[in-house]
Amino acid sequence: MEKEILSQYYIFLILIPILCGTVARYITLVVDYRQYPSYPNGYLIHLVAGFISSGIGAIAIPAILERNFEAITFLVLATEQFREVRKIEKESLQDLDNVEHVFRGEAYIDGIAKTFEARNYLSLLVSFLTSLTMHLVPHNIILINILSGILAGGIIFYILKNFSKGKSIGDIAQVKLAKITVKNSELYVDDIFVTNHLGTDRARNLVKDGGMAAIIYPNERHFNRIIDHHGQRQAIIFEACRMLGLKRYHYTKCDYETGRVAVMLVPIIYNEGSFIETIKKTPLLESIKKSSSLMKSNLNK
Known part of the structure; x- marks a missing residue:
């Protein structure tokens, strides 16, 4: 037994x-x-x-x-x-x-x-x-x-x-809806110039009528090094387009003076809440994380 x-x-x-x-x-x-x-x-x-x-x-x-x-x-x-x-x-x-x-x-x-x-x-x-x-x-x-x-x-x-x-965009930045403005062939998200490739009336109307935009505000100035990284911006726009679908255009643009990043797309499903939450939940890529200790120590001198 x-x-x-x-x-x-x-x-x-x-x-x-x-x-x-x-x-x-x-x-x-x-x-x-x-x-x-x-x-x-x-x-x-x-x-x-x-x-x-x-x-x-x-x-x-x-x-x-x-x-x-x-x-x-x-x-x-x-x-x-x-x-x-x-x-x-x-x-x-x-x-x-x-x-x-x-x-x-x-x-x-x-x-x-x-x-x-x-x-x-x-x-x-x-x-x-x-x-x-x-x-x-x-x-x-x-x-x-x-x-x-x-x-x-x-x-x-x-x-x-x-x-x-890992952390996500929402841990290091604020994400807010932004206004889309089209001037001739130029596209602005709030006051950030994005592109001047909207050369036809159809393209301009599509962006004005169906476009959606947001601006990412880094909580600290040095976080813009992460948000502005090409790989990180690519991950953000990918997740947004994957969630809402993509009808036509998508852009990301950084304002280097303030560190803000504009995100714009023309989605298939127009849902502002899902758009903002998707950007916030986009993971921060490990390959682009950087220590800010050296920068902070020099700023404090």
Whole structure:
């Protein structure tokens, strides 16, 4: 009887960490307004990858305790395969860019690909620390041991999720609706000159009657370095066009004197609230983040 209980316990030592890691991957695999990854195929691919990474984390501790160093070498090699996740995601998104009305851009694609790679490591770490806790806690009461492992997995998941959580445009800037003005062939968003390529009456009427515009006001002057980055502006206009559809024109323009950025498009669905919220929720790209400590120290002198 004791052998049966012990054998069941060893099964739990593997299954519980795998379950915790897979659940952690599912929680982070949320289809938001950007609708990526698509479902159900996108869900299936990433959940299976999360399950595999959780399995790697779950068997690491038993392999070490059994001094099965060949298994440890195999685990290290298996984690190398997660880099392929980033490569596959990047290639897939680049292929999709060819059929979009507006490009995501290389910087945005790179950020998305890195995120999916990192989330597999998150599953691995949650599973690993759940397994480690279950091995460290005394085995006298199996239920307490299992609950301790789940609690440890939940805590590390909360810490890692908040640590890896990125910021969005709304965290560093204010976004407000703006007035579109067309003077001859010139387009203005409030007082910001955008373009002079509206050479026909049809184009001018289309922009005046169906255009929508907003201005992004950075909360601090140095934030305009981020907002004005070509990759970041491309991500903003992509998300806006993806949400509302694009009938014809789209522009972004920076006013370098004030750091404001104008965003304008002629959408298929005219919804000002969704337009503003989409811009606010556009993620800040990791590849363009810069430290402002040096600038602030020089300004304070």
